[in-house]
């Protein structure tokens with residue numbers, strides 16, 4: 001009968017779950033091992049001022065290389081690193097790498113270069129994120145004004161008190177804060193207004209919708225909202241000149257995406273940046 005059928009389904013489901021759990025635990029173990037064996041990498045993607053085409057920043061993006069390419073993409077292993085708490089250590093390492101990248105790349109620039117680093121909830125839960133970040137910037141001799149931290153909307157809503165206090169102390173040091181993937185979370189306008197932030201990063205999903213002169217409704221709404229709140233704006237996932245032009249017309253200051261450049265290893269980005277400066 002129906003009951004039997006349901007329980008059979010359930011057994012199948014739980015077995016599958018177990019296998020999935022084992023796969024996740026194996027992957028976490030492997031990630032931890034490879035991180036300690038210094039096998040992770042940080043790649044960098046330029047952030048560009050749309051009106052001038054000038055590179056204004058670079059976002060640090062984790063990679064887990066293997067002989068055959070990559071073990072897993074960040075969309076798979078970053079959540080596991082978050083779940084296991086490993087992201088606290090890994091995140092500090094990413095910041096230290098980004099600080100090194102700053103010293104390699106900023107001499108190639110006429111204007112100041114920003115380094116953007118993603119931060120996860122477990123890093124806020126340490127209770128001393130600001131001290132950790134400040135101490136790394138100090139030992140790396142990177143000015144706080146050169147650092148932008150990217151946090152997702154859900155982080156900001158998770159434990160608002162903890163997060164708001166940390167963001168306030170980070171910003172008091174001169175570090176800026178961007179809300180990543182903006183528009184995909186569930187924050188209310190009231191919550192958004194309470195957040196001490198500097199920038200909204202328009203999610204790729206809304207940039208994707210800009211095609212054939214149409215579909216920019218959400219991008220436009222986010223730009224309008226950001227401007228009213230006095231926030232700076234960047235769009236992620238810009239893949240075509242049309243999207244860049246559309247965003248520029250809306251008044252979105254900056255963009256990041258394959259149209260400008262893909263994420264690259266540091267050496268490659270250094271050469272790319274040098275060649276770009278030489279052309280100008």
Ligand code: C2E
Nearest residue numbers: 061062074075078094118119120237238239256257258263
């Ligand atoms: P994110 O912070 O939103 O990063 C932007 C993602 O969009 C990156 O994916 C980037 O490679 C991709 N991207 C950039 N331009 C384009 C484009 O024009 N088209 C398309 N289709 N994609 C584009 P990636 O590197 O796979 O990273 C995925 C996510 O993993 C990041 O999303 C971020 O949430 C997380 N992540 C990466 N590195 C770190 C890290 O060091 N710490 C933490 N906590 N999370 C990280």
Ligand code: MG
Nearest residue numbers: 059118150180
């Ligand atoms: Mg990001």
Ligand code: MG
Nearest residue numbers: 180181201236
């Ligand atoms: Mg993003």
Ligand code: MG
Nearest residue numbers: 181203204236
């Ligand atoms: Mg994204």
